[in-house]
Amino acid sequence: MYSKKNLMIFLLVIINCETLFASNSINNLDEITVTANKIEENIKDVPQSITIIDAETIENKGIKTVSDVIDIIPNMYMNPENHGGAINFRGLNTSMFTNSNPIVIYVDGVPTSSRNAFEISMENIEKIEVLRGPQGTLYGKDAIGGVINIITKAPTNETNGSIGFEYGTNNYNRETFNINTPIIKDKLFLNLNSEISSDEGWITNNYNGNDKAAKENSYKLGSSLYFKATDNFSTKLVIKREKRKNYWGNYSVMQNVVSLDQFSKNSVKNANFDMPTIENNEIDTQSLNLKYETDNYLIEAITSHKDTDFKSTYDIDFTANTSLDGSFMTRNTNTETYTNEIRVSNKSENLRWIGGVYFDSEKIKEDPYSQTLYVSGVKAAYANATSTSDNNTSAIFTQMMIPLNSSFDLTLGARYQRVKKEIDMTVDGSSSFDFNADKTWDVFIPKGALSYKINDNLSTYLSVSKGYMAGGFNSFASSSNIENNRFEPQKSTNYEIGIKSIFDNLILNASIFRMNINDIHIYKQVLGSYYTDNADKAHSQGIEFDFTYLPTDTIEVNGALGFIDTKYDSYDAGDYNFSGNKIENTPSHTASLSISYYHPSGFYARGDIKNQGSLYFYDDRQKKFLKNKGYTTIDAKIGYKYSNFDIYAYAKNLTNEEYITYYQSSSIVSLATFADQRSIGVGLRYKF
Numbered sequence: 001m002y003s004k005k006n007l008m009i010f011l012l013v014i015i016n017c018e019t020l021f022a023s024n025s026i027n028n029l030d031e032i033t034v035t036a037n038k039i040e041e042n043i044k045d046v047p048q049s050i051t052i053i054d055a056e057t058i059e060n061k062g063i064k065t066v067s068d069v070i071d072i073i074p075n076m077y078m079n080p081e082n083h084g085g086a087i088n089f090r091g092l093n094t095s096m097f098t099n100s101n102p103i104v105i106y107v108d109g110v111p112t113s114s115r116n117a118f119e120i121s122m123e124n125i126e127k128i129e130v131l132r133g134p135q136g137t138l139y140g141k142d143a144i145g146g147v148i149n150i151i152t153k154a155p156t157n158e159t160n161g162s163i164g165f166e167y168g169t170n171n172y173n174r175e176t177f178n179i180n181t182p183i184i185k186d187k188l189f190l191n192l193n194s195e196i197s198s199d200e201g202w203i204t205n206n207y208n209g210n211d212k213a214a215k216e217n218s219y220k221l222g223s224s225l226y227f228k229a230t231d232n233f234s235t236k237l238v239i240k241r242e243k244r245k246n247y248w249g250n251y252s253v254m255q256n257v258v259s260l261d262q263f264s265k266n267s268v269k270n271a272n273f274d275m276p277t278i279e280n281n282e283i284d285t286q287s288l289n290l291k292y293e294t295d296n297y298l299i300e301a302i303t304s305h306k307d308t309d310f311k312s313t314y315d316i317d318f319t320a321n322t323s324l325d326g327s328f329m330t331r332n333t334n335t336e337t338y339t340n341e342i343r344v345s346n347k348s349e350n351l352r353w354i355g356g357v358y359f360d361s362e363k364i365k366e367d368p369y370s371q372t373l374y375v376s377g378v379k380a381a382y383a384n385a386t387s388t389s390d391n392n393t394s395a396i397f398t399q400m401m402i403p404l405n406s407s408f409d410l411t412l413g414a415r416y417q418r419v420k421k422e423i424d425m426t427v428d429g430s431s432s433f434d435f436n437a438d439k440t441w442d443v444f445i446p447k448g449a450l451s452y453k454i455n456d457n458l459s460t461y462l463s464v465s466k467g468y469m470a471g472g473f474n475s476f477a478s479s480s481n482i483e484n485n486r487f488e489p490q491k492s493t494n495y496e497i498g499i500k501s502i503f504d505n506l507i508l509n510a511s512i513f514r515m516n517i518n519d520i521h522i523y524k525q526v527l528g529s530y531y532t533d534n535a536d537k538a539h540s541q542g543i544e545f546d547f548t549y550l551p552t553d554t555i556e557v558n559g560a561l562g563f564i565d566t567k568y569d570s571y572d573a574g575d576y577n578f579s580g581n582k583i584e585n586t587p588s589h590t591a592s593l594s595i596s597y598y599h600p601s602g603f604y605a606r607g608d609i610k611n612q613g614s615l616y617f618y619d620d621r622q623k624k625f626l627k628n629k630g631y632t633t634i635d636a637k638i639g640y641k642y643s644n645f646d647i648y649a650y651a652k653n654l655t656n657e658e659y660i661t662y663y664q665s666s667s668i669v670s671l672a673t674f675a676d677q678r679s680i681g682v683g684l685r686y687k688f
Contacts, residue, residue, distance in 0.1 A: 032502075034129050035149065037399060037411075038138055038354055039298075039345050044502045047411055047449035047461035049132035049511045049544060051560070055153070058122055059685075060596065060606060062637060062650060064174070064195075066105065066118045069148060071610060072592050073130050074544040074562030076103075077585065079662040079673065085118040086662075088585040089132075089145040090513065091540030091566035095490070095521040097532040098472045099335070102145030104135070108152055108238070109302040110287045111339060113142040116310045117283050119242045121220040123178045123193040126153045132544070133513065134467030134494050136445040137413035140358060141393055144467035144492060155189030155226050157182050161688055168650075168681020172199040189226040195219065202677055203248060205271045207320045213271050218244035234291050242283040248273070250661075250674045253318045257619070257670035260626050265658040268674050274320035275313070275328040282309045301342045308335045316373065317669045324668070326374035333369075333475075337362045355398035364389040366475050383429030385476040390422045393470075399447070406453075411463075413447040419489075423473040435477040441489055443468055460499045467492035469521065474531045487532045492517045505550040515540040520583075524573065525620045525666055536570035538583055558594040576623045581616070584625060588613035602641040609634050617663035621670065631659035633675075639683075646685040653678045 032043045036050055043050060051073055053063065063069060066085065070078040077088045085101070086094040092102035094115050105112040105120060112118065128150050135143040161179035166172070174197040182189050201214030224238045248271060252263045287304035309332075316327035343356030370384035399413030422438040449463035471489040478484060498511035519534040542564030549557045566583040590613070596606040611632045616625040634655055639648025653676065662673040 035151065036129060036131050037401070038343065039347075039352060044459055044500050045409070045451070047409070047451040047463055047498070049496070049498060049509065051130040051132070051546060053128040053130070055126055058125055058128070060604070060637075061594065061608065062635075064122055066120055066148065068122075069128060069130065072558075072560060072594075072608075073132070074546060074560045074590050074592075075132075075542060075564050075587070076562075076590070077587050077612070077615070079585075085115050086585075087115070087145075088587075090515060090542065090564060091517070091538070091583045091586045092145040092467075092469075092490075092492075093521065093523075093583070093585055095469055095472075095532060096523045096530065097474050097487075098142075098470060098521075099333075100142040100469060102142070102469065103148060104139055104143040104146075105148045105150065106139065107150045108236070108287070109289060109300070109341065110238075110285070110304040110306075111140060112306070114308060114335060116281060116333065116335070117306065117308045119218070119220065119244055119281065119283060120150065121193060121195050121222055121240070121242070123176055123195055123220075124152050124180070124191055124222070126151045132511075133463070133496055134447075134465045134492065136417075136466065136468050137397060137415045137447040138354070138399055140395065140415075141417055141419060141443075141468060141470045144469040144490065152191075152224075153180060155180055155182070155191070157185050159688070162685055163688075164683065164685040166681055166683040169679035170200045170202050172679065172681060173197065187228055189228075191222070191224045191226075193220075193222045201248075201250075203250065203269060203271050205248070205273060207272050207274055213248040213273075214246070214250060215248075216244070216246040218242070232293055234293075236289040236291075238285070238287045238289075240283075240285040242285075243281065245278070245280045248277045250676065251318055252672045252674060254670050254672075256621075257665060258622070260617070260628050260660060260663065260672065263660060263672040263674075265674050265677070272320045273315045273318055274325050275315035277314050277318070279310070279312045281311075283307070296347055298345050298347065299343075302340070304337075304339045306335075306337045306339075308333075308337075310335075316371065318671055319669070323376050324374065326377065327372060329371050331369045332367055334365045334367075335362065350403055352401040353399065356396075358393070358395040358397065360393045362389075362391040362393075364391070364475075369476055381430060383427065383431075383476075385425055385427045387423055387425035387435075387475055389424075389473065389475075391470075391472075392420045394418050409451045409453075411447070411449040411451070415445040416443075417445060417468075418442050419470045421470075421472055425475075425477055427477055431479075433477075433480045435480050435482075435485065437473055437482045437486065439471070439473075439486060441471060443489065443491075457503050458499070458501045461497070463494075463496045463498075465494045465496075467494055467515070471519075472532070476530070478531070485531075487521060487534050488519045490517065490519050490521045490534075507546075507548045509547070510543070510545045512543050513541065520568075520571075522571070523618075533573075535568055535578070536572070538566065538568045538571070540564060540566045540583065540586075554598050554600070556594075556596045559592060561589070561591045563589045578625075581625050584616050584618045587615045588630070603639075604641065605636075605638045607634065607636045617660075619663070619665045619670070621665045621667055626663065628660050628663065631657050633657050644687045646687075647683075648685075649680070649682045651678065651680045652676070 034043045070076045087101045099114045131147040135147045159181040164176040166174040176195045178193040196219045198217040200212045203214035205211045205213040220242045222240045226236045228234045252267045284307045290301040292299045311332045314329045317324045339360040341358045345354035366387045368384045373381040395417040397415040402410040420440040425435040445466045447465040451461040453459045469490040474485045493516045496513040501508045517538045544562045546560040571578040591611040593609045598604040613630040637650040656678040660672045
């Protein structure tokens with residue numbers, strides 16, 4: 001059941017929130033265009049749930065990460081500290097050993113599904129489209145939950161850009177730079193952007209002399225060159241480099257935990273661990289987009305290369321002064337991916353269609369992926385899995401938008417896809433063996449939607465679609481038995497009914513969905529090792545509601561609400577049967593409210609309220625699901641814009657709410673991750 005206490009807190013905050021903030025960002029809500037179907041359309045004509053975040057909202061709301069985007073999407077939840085970024089949406093979780101999130105990020109047509117590569121710069125962004133529900137027909141094998149589609153700013157003949165600086169609690173600082181400039185008028189354009197940040201965190205490791213334990217530092221560098229060769233033909237080359245290094249985390253560590261209530265935030269502030277815990281992630285991306293456009297057709301070819309180098313070391317029991325001192329885990333993963341997509345679409349006002357082919361090639365190297373165990377200072381056990389995986393995908397896809405009459409439109413789409421995976425592994429330790437396997441999966445992913453235009457401001461739709469997430473092999477095999485180390489693709493059948501209403505100053509969207517899931521990817525532990533496996537059947541159903549309202553020229557109100565019910569219908573783990581339990585990491589509800597105020601003199605203020613319901617974490621030691629209570633947070637920002645300058649102050653988690661974002665437990669240790677405590681800061685931004 002939903003937490004009545006947290007819902008009441010949320011409602012009381014809304015009632016007492018008079019005029020907190022603003023972003024006069026949308027001038028005419030009736031003219032919003034999206035590229036959800038990889039062609040430009042008015043948002044009210046697209047038969048699916050979509051959230052739009054424009055450039056002004058990104059800036060005014062202080063959206064800096066993918067996690068910030070997810071915070072305002074109904075029924076979506078992310079824990080950025082779970083070995084990269086793990087997402088849950090509508091009951092769909094991250095697949096551990098494909099490293100794939102159920103949400104795929106696209107930046108100007110270049111895909112990212114790996115949780116280790118969700119470090120996306122928010123500089124030079126024109127808008128973000130969050131497409132809710134399965135998008136496999138057009139967006140590929142892992143878009144089982146949805147897509148975050150990011151569109152960067154188009155070049156112009158005017159030089160423009162920005163410089164920004166922020167400083168805040170825990171010696172947090174962030175510097176940004178972005179410039180778009182023409183090199184040859186009407187022909188050649190350059191973009192350069194960067195983001196550099198660091199944070200000392202609020203955790204102290206008492207083991208080694210009160211050292212700051214949870215430090216983070218990162219940089220993101222981007223550049224693009226756009227060449228308009230003719231009126232019809234253009235090309236864009238993008239080169240990016242991103243690096244993030246973080247130490248420890250907001251961990252509370254205990255043994256023999258029975259309830260999450262045993263953890264407290266005070267225990268997080270003073271950590272005590274003897275082995276370094278570090279994650280170091282480096283991402284290099286290059287892409288080339290070729291576009292040929294006529295009055296009737298658009299042809300695009302997008303090629304990309306991404307190299308992700310994720311290196312990590314963890315204290316095996318996350319604490320010190322125990323018999324396991326000196327024990328640690330190490331995992332170094334290098335993923336190199338090439339993608340190619342060619343698509344053709346028409347520009348007819350009537351029957352519209354798009355079709356294309358897609359190929360990708362992915363090589364994953366794990367070296368080392370090891371555990372080293374010391375007992376009372378004596379090396380007792382060592383195991384290391386060195387592996388190379390080759391994964392190849394090929395697909396052909398098409399989608400048509402067919403007007404049946406002046407009121408009804410029919411959308412039909414399909415994708416035929418082949419995924420082949422091979423793994424070559426050597427396991428060294430107390431049990432040494434080689435593991436070699438390969439598997440090919442063929443899948444047909446259809447989609448159908450019927451929309452009905454009630455009038456110029458109101459429309460409704462019904463959609464049925466298939467969702468798909470690829471299967472694979474565990475990166476740490478338990479034996480040479482192929483069946484024991486392979487997991488099958490996760491599949492879903494999705495039904496959604498929605499209604500959209502768009503007026504000059506108001507957008508209202510609502511939807512009801514039902515998802516039947518088969519072969520769910522679940523994460524389990526066996527004798528201290530971690531594996532992905534399949535549970536037979538589950539379902540997810542719920543409602544989503546969001547709105548944008550502009551009551552005056554200076555006030556904007558945004559809100560979103562999602563309720564969800566999930567259940568494992570059939571989940572027999574062998575020695576335990578978890579059928580009937582709720583799907584872990586799925587909040588019972590999410591709710592957000594933002595109010596913005598902008599005065600013509602330049603003064604502005606905004607406030608953002610988020611309420612999240614209870615959810616369940618799986619406890620492997622007890623073989624049960626533990627309930628995590630809900631919470632409410634408030635963020636606020638106040639500033640003044642004068643000429644090209646923006647000076648502001650902000651507060652995150654204003655009430656210093658204490659809540660757990662992640663939990664896992666084994667026979668060795670129980671680990672709870674807490675959200676950051678209250679932070680305040682100031683910033684300056686100059687636009688030119």
